[in-house]
Amino acid sequence: MKKDIILAGVGGQGILSIATIIGNAALRLNMYLKQAEVHGMSQRGGDVMSCLRISTDPIASDLIPKGKVDLIISLEPMEALRYIDQLAPDGHIITSTEPFVNIPTYPEMGTILQELESHGNCIMLPCENIAKEVASARASNMVLLGAATPMLGLTTDDIKQSIRAVFESKGEKIINDNLAAFNAGLAHQF
């Protein structure tokens, strides 16, 4: 089993928590993992991405070759498109439809959604809205993780166990909020 994933979003949105949870599961399952992040200047409201590779066999490169990405998981619709040239022909996109507009030149929403759909294999959901309904806006990233889980090659139970482990120190309420958001994302049928 081998999955090459790009996690995308805007600095501060919480893509690294998704990586931490998948990483926790991969480590427990004795899998190989490489996860490249960007720190420093670009974290200040700019576009951020992380390459996450999990595999049952050793992994050579920290970066994923172009055209080999299995999944783009994005907390922001335009950011999902930023890495489209890296997606494999049979790759999937799982993205939130809610734009993060902090630039004056942000494109038309209709154009973005149309382009995303044109690629096929695209799952779009309003993560923040769903998160607000079942928990709080801060758990949007768990809604996204829930929607992506069927394509991760890891079981739902493995991910849930890792959500518990990662949020353990924050108390039962936070764990349950995140699990509720995760389940809501998982239940989102497309």
Add this chain to the structure above:
Amino acid sequence: MKNKLLLLGDEALALGAINAGLSGAYAYPGTPSTEILEYVQNNPVARLRKIHSHWSSNEKTAVEEALGMSFCGKRAIVSMKHVGLNVAADPFMNSAMTGANGGLLVISADDPSMHSSQNEQDSRFYANFAIIPALEPSNQQEAYDMAQYGFSLSERIGMPVMVRLVTRLSHSRAVVAADAEPAQENQFKYPENTAQWVLMPVNSRKRYNQLLDLREDMENEAETSPFNTLTPGTDRRLGILASGIAYNYIMECFPEGCPFPVLKISQYPLPRRKVAELVASCDAVLVAEEGQPFIEQAMRGILDNGPKIYGKLDGILPRAGELSPDSVAAGLCKLLPDLNLAVQVREPSTTVVARPPALCQGCGHRDVYAALNAALDDCASPKVFGDIGCYTLGWLSPFNAIDTCVDMGASITMAKGAADAGQRPAVAIIGDSTFTHSGMTGLLDAVNENSPITVIISDNLTTGMTGGQDSQGTGKLEEICLGLGVDPDHLMTIDSLPKNFEDMKKLFASEFAYEGLSVVIARRECIQTARRHAKAKKLS
């Protein structure tokens, strides 16, 4: 017994050092090296043992402090970003002359592609320049293992050892097998050869000859290093010399195994016999290395009349920016089109627009720039000399507020030089941490000549850009400025809040009009650290 942990390259190296009996870690924050010292600060063993992990004022003081610990026989690491090594170049170069007593690792994290830096200088040139051996891990496990290995090497040959990291290793996580039990720290023990540590000419001349002899030992160490491995191949048309993480990109191209002989280099000076062995086993050699063409230049020489060498100097691999599996595959295909490494790739989106980083909402630097721009509106030809930190983002829209950004501290000194040339007004803007790093000495120059410049210290009480590390001048800035001799009538402090816009604008304008040195400290806690502090308070 080994523990399996998910660690950044930076963290793996830090943990390796702790488990190898580290006694002191020294650093000034700088992307991508910051997480090394942060890891030591948060590690339970390091805390229990009271391993030194306080931030230093700058990279030069950090290297000297680490050298002092090595002098006493203890194991020390000092970490910095590549351009930080420029600041520390004096003690670094001279530490080759003193040598090391306790194991000493000088960790320099390069930033090819300039994700968060002014240039992409390659630290391996410094190691070569100083005649100091260097280690270049290719993955997180090697980063961990090289700490223990590097300390032993350092003590065996009595030399500091450089560890060169790059962004994609520093900031990439992988599973690392780490020792469950940390080794004991070294005993306190002075150097046997005391004259070597006093670099006056009579001693230095003697020591330099010794250092030149030692270079041979360093090369022999690299010849037998477990990190420099030559793997034979079946296809002799090409041999590949791959260093550091470039090795991973080569391997990524050949999931079924590389058909070509590969020499992996992770320890310097270059092992000449191993390189010759590779060259003898194939028709031509491709050199793949992250950063500048350090190995390639050495192999080609100025005559370049030896065996056929390919790499960055001939454009087979890109000269600028970091390597990637894609650029390495493209380079291999240029040499051997029959390799057929190309994959089907989608067209990039034409809808996507750039999303540049910006100062946070609620950041005091924003209010400083708003007031500064308003105050400069009436000036015919103002120039604002910027510095290194979050506030460098003031160059971008909507503020477009600074005219220069060169290196740590250059705001004050360049403003002074410009004022010497006749520039009015000449404004310097510098953060609190950058000010204590390298701004204070420049300010003394301006004090001594009462230079007509206005220095704005935008004090957010932290080292912001790297994620909020303690700033060494917090609570001391006024006293430092007064101590350096700034006229108390022209040392002003104001809170950089939106409600103070008019006051700040007036204050700036009146100091711009003054024909002498002014310092304005505009203060407001970084919004990121303020949130963190509020959260911590709520929890307690």
